[in-house]
Amino acid sequence: LSAGSESIGILGGTGKEGRGLATRWARAGRSVSIGSRDIARAEAAAIEVAEASGGKVRGVDNSGACEADVVVLTTPFAGLDATVSEHATRLAGKVVVSAVNPLRFDAGTISTVAVAEGSAAELVAARLPGSRVGAAFHNLSSKILLDLAHEIDEDVPVVADDEAAELVITGLCADLGARGVAVGPLTLARYVEGFTAVLLTLNRRRKTQAGIRFTGID
Ligand SMILES: NC(=O)c1ccc[n+]([C@@H]2O[C@H](COP(=O)([O-])OP(=O)(O)OC[C@H]3O[C@@H](n4cnc5c(N)ncnc54)[C@H](OP(=O)(O)O)[C@@H]3O)[C@@H](O)[C@H]2O)c1
Numbered sequence: 001l002s003a004g005s006e007s008i009g010i011l012g013g014t015g016k017e018g019r020g021l022a023t024r025w026a027r028a029g030r031s032v033s034i035g036s037r038d039i040a041r042a043e044a045a046a047i048e049v050a051e052a053s054g055g056k057v058r059g060v061d062n063s064g065a066c067e068a069d070v071v072v073l074t075t076p077f078a079g080l081d082a083t084v085s086e087h088a089t090r091l092a093g094k095v096v097v098s099a100v101n102p103l104r105f106d107a108g109t110i111s112t113v114a115v116a117e118g119s120a121a122e123l124v125a126a127r128l129p130g131s132r133v134g135a136a137f138h139n140l141s142s143k144i145l146l147d148l149a150h151e152i153d154e155d156v157p158v159v160a161d162d163e164a165a166e167l168v169i170t171g172l173c174a175d176l177g178a179r180g181v182a183v184g185p186l187t188l189a190r191y192v193e194g195f196t197a198v199l200l201t202l203n204r205r206r207k208t209q210a211g212i213r214f215t216g217i218d
Contacts, residue, residue: 006069052146102115125186155178156169
């Protein structure tokens with residue numbers, strides 16, 4: 001794979017985050033497949049995203065989205081295990097990037113859900129031994145992604161092995177118009193995922209869409 005040309009499939013792509021990412025990637029000229037458990041929902045989302053982006057977007061079931069070169073996961077955490085387990089065979093040999101945050105929203109507080117594997121991304125890696133699993137986009141608000149007038153001025157922490165991180169940073173992050181930063185291996189995913197609770201709480205208090213910016217790196 002050469003960064004920049006891969007097709008992108010999104011499992012759970014009909015939701016806010018999936019549509020937001022799809023819109024930016026389609027606008028950048030990527031071939032994007034929005035996956036869903038319900039093909040009619042996927043087709044409706046694909047029409048919307050194609051109109052908003054002026055790009056090339058297909059609505060398919062989640063199995064169809066697994067056919068893309070790179071597969072991004074944007075299901076809620078509650079549906080993640082079943083989704084990746086169901087598609088493990090189709091995802092073998094692919095780069096799979098999780099954007100899933102294991103968060104709990106109750107009584108006005110946002111906290112993390114304990115994950116036996118350590119993080120949502122490590123759960124994915126455990127279920128997909130034949131895939132190359134990374135994680136990114138956890139902290140990037142769908143509201144910002146969907147507002148194409150908004151230039152993304154925040155960083156995207158990327159957790160993955162070096163080769164997959166390179167592909168995510170120079171390909172997927174660059175096409176969002178965001179700076180991707182390789183922070184290290186998948187064992188760090190729990191902190192990137194969990195930090196989203198901080199951002200969401202801050203965003204509620206300040207009525208904004210705060211993001212992350214690393215200083216002191218080129
Ligand atoms: N929203 C954000 O700003 C944001 C930012 C960064 C990261 N994230 C992460 O991205 C993920 C998606 O967030 P979202 O706000 O887009 O969520 P969402 O809209 O609630 O859900 C995304 C999609 O997942 C599918 N889905 C729902 N329940 C499912 C289940 N039990 N099993 C399989 N698929 C299921 C649905 O698609 P179908 O019904 O069409 O299958 C839904 O449209 C979350 O893990 C979140 O932590 C979100």
